[in-house]
Amino acid sequence: MKKLINDPADVVTEALSGIAAAHPDLRVDLEHKIIYRSDAPVQGKVGLLSGGGSGHEPLHGGFVGPGMLDAACAGEVFTSPVPDQMLEATRGIDGGAGVLHIVKNYTGDVMNFEMAAELAAADTGVEVVSVVTNDDVAVQDSLYTAGRRGVGVTVLVEKLAGAAADEGRDLAGVAAIARRVNDAGRSMGMALTSCTVPAAGQPTFDLPEDEIEIGIGIHGEPGRRRVPLAPAREVAEMLVEPILADRDFTGDGGTLLFVNGMGGTPMLELYVMYREVSQILAKAGVGVARSLVGPYITSLEMAGCSVTLLQLDDELMRLWDAPVRTPGMRWGA
Amino acid sequence: MAGAGIDAAALDRWIRAFAAAITEHEAELTRLDSAIGDADHGANMTRGLKAVVAKLDDGAATGPGALLKQTGMTLVSTVGGASGPLYGTFFLRMATAVGDTDTLDGAAFAAALRAGVEGVVARGKAEAGDKTMYDALAPAVDALDAALGGEDAAGALSAAAAAAAAGRDATTPMQARKGRASYLGERSVGHQDPGATSAALLVQAAADTLG
Incomplete structure (x- = not known):
């Protein structure tokens, strides 16, 4: 293996630390591995949260900022983040208009976001709506399988739903745009x-x-x-x-x-x-x-x-x- | 387990033995996951169980229910991927089934184990034959229930471990319908499922420590 790393165990944390140093517009919570736009929560705006395993950069952390995501949770390489991170981020970006979770359709991501949404409903009172992306035509879709993967369209959902939230749409409206983009x-x-x-x-x-x-x-x-x-x-x-x-x-x-x-x-x-x-x-x-x-x-x-x-x-x-x-x-x- | 019963100290031994087995088999789990998944099962489980053992060392949780709950919460918080919610839910449902009991007899332990496995199904929506950890766990709880009538504790748990190992081996010819291996379609056939492999280690650890 030939990589620009120090210890494999520190790759994600050290990259997050680098992102924090490079981009003063972002605020990075190293303990929870969350990247926030520095002015979060934006009062009155629907918060957009995504996250997933690391190794897909710039997705998702590189898409945090005005016009796109309010926060992104980073997991280990190719491993979904955990519900604690998503719950913390959900709290951190709720400006009173609720939070949209943008989730790529992978078993781990879906389960962890599901547990986070359950915890958010029980513990915080923040209204959460989840949209799952599944645009990969390589996978035959079926009720009996994990279904299609969320891939490239996730970038477009984050951009377009982010713009819709910036226009001041409510949570249902922003979620509707996200679903429409995924469907199209x-x-x-x-x-x-x-x-x-x-x-x-x-x-x-x-x-x-x-x-x-x-x-x-x-x-x-x-x-x-x-x-x-x-x-x-x-x-x-x-x-x-x-x-x-x-x-x-x-x-x-x-x-x-x-x-x-x-x-x-x-x-x-x-x-x-x-x-x-x-x-x-x-x-x-x-x-x-x-x-x-x-x-x-x-x-x-x-x-x-x-x-x-x-x-x-x-x-x-x-x-x-x-x-x-x-x-x-x-x-x- | 029929004799003195299973108390918090016994569960502590079981979970530590599971952690040791996962660490020992980390490379194998990663190799299996490289073939049909994304090469992270070994690393993720090892990281999670290290955190679980650290919590056991702290000694904050006392009774069986508290110990199982702490284990489940720690796995959910540290493993990530699909294994975190699945193994986490397994221990959390066991904790709920155990309640405030101080000592479990064989039937109570078997019932708790079944509740844990039902939690895995509820979270993962897997069915028998999907090529998942459920294919090792389901035959194990069935074998345990069947053996409890006649066998002594050690014999019943050995039967469960043997059933889990057979279930694990049976995943090799299956075509995956759940999890990341499902994206491979027919190419998932011929590979042993990493989740079923770690689940068989869980049951074997029970046979080694609770019998």
């Missing part, structure tokens, strides 16, 4: 390499030089299938085809095309992928009105990418363009 978005990811969890010390799976994994999530887990390495053009087909097969994206408002890097892929390659994906979409009659390219929801140093497509309408477009000021996403403010 689909994602599919692939890996060129595995990644190494610091505590494990070796790559999570072996992937030979000439093979790639299609249908991965964001935890270094293997995907749905392994195929021979192919040119970007063909990889783009493998990612876009199942997305378009799952939902109609030819609506009037156009789409937001989000090409995400998994952590170890250069922007140069992400733009090659963007080109290939946008050409496929053009042929399929899918218009692209907004785009996002870069590593926003990552899997440590994994090389690879994911494609997320979101059907826009006038309202979502306005919320996307609204000002945002966070370490990981910043415009108009």
Whole structure:
């Protein structure tokens, strides 16, 4: 293992400490591993809380700030945070208008947020609504399984629901935007390499030089299938085809095309992928009105990418363009 | 356990033995989780049980119920992932079932264990055959109940541990329907479930310390 770390056991805490030092706009509670915007709670505004395992940066802590999240809880690498953290953060960001929990659909995240919401109801009186993201078309959805994973669309939910909260909408209204975004978005990811969890010390799976994994999530887990390495053009087909097969994206408002890097892929390659994906979409009659390219929801140093497509309408477009000021996403403010 | 009964000191031994077994098998749990999960089960359980043992060393909790509750709360607060809420709920439900009792006889312990397992099902919504820790725990509580009539305590707990181990082994050919392994679909077949593996260690620890 070759990593810029001191002790594997200290990675998360030391990174949080670095975030605190780098970003005076944020306040970091190292004991509870919570990143707050420094002016939280914002009175009268719905509070937005997310969280998850570490290793996906800038998600979620890098999206704390005006126009996006009020706080984010960090777990160990690839491990959900615990209910105590979420409860503490929920208390810390409630400005009297309630708190929205944005939860990626993984068994651990869902269970820990569920326990936190139960505790919040019992102990604090803060009104909590949870929205679970599940946009990954690689997973067959079924009542009898854990269901689809929450991946790229989570970034978009945090931005758009954050903008809705900034506009002064109430908790139900902000939650409705979050659900609408999740319903209108689909994602599919692939890996060129595995990644190494610091505590494990070796790559999570072996992937030979000439093979790639299609249908991965964001935890270094293997995907749905392994195929021979192919040119970007063909990889783009493998990612876009199942997305378009799952939902109609030819609506009037156009789409937001989000090409995400998994952590170890250069922007140069992400733009090659963007080109290939946008050409496929053009042929399929899918218009692209907004785009996002870069590593926003990552899997440590994994090389690879994911494609997320979101059907826009006038309202979502306005919320996307609204000002945002966070370490990981910043415009108009 | 039929003789003197199970008191707080016995439960303390059980939980410490479980912690020692998890530490000893950390690398194995991580290896199993690398194949079909995200390579963190060993590290997470070890971290949580270290915290549990530290709490036992403090000696604040006295009766069986308090000790089980403290263990459950500590696991929920320190493990994270799915294992934290699941193992935490297991011990919290056991604590509720035990109530204020000072000493448990075999039937009371078996009933508490069953309540714990029902808590796991309520939290995780797993069913038999989903390739989860439930596949080791369910046969263990059934075997314990069945053996309590005839066997002595040690024999009943050994039967439970054997059933848990068999349940663990039976997860290998299963296709996962819950947890992160479910994302692999058919590729989860042929791998032993890490959660069922740690759950079998829990039951084996009971056989080693409470019989």
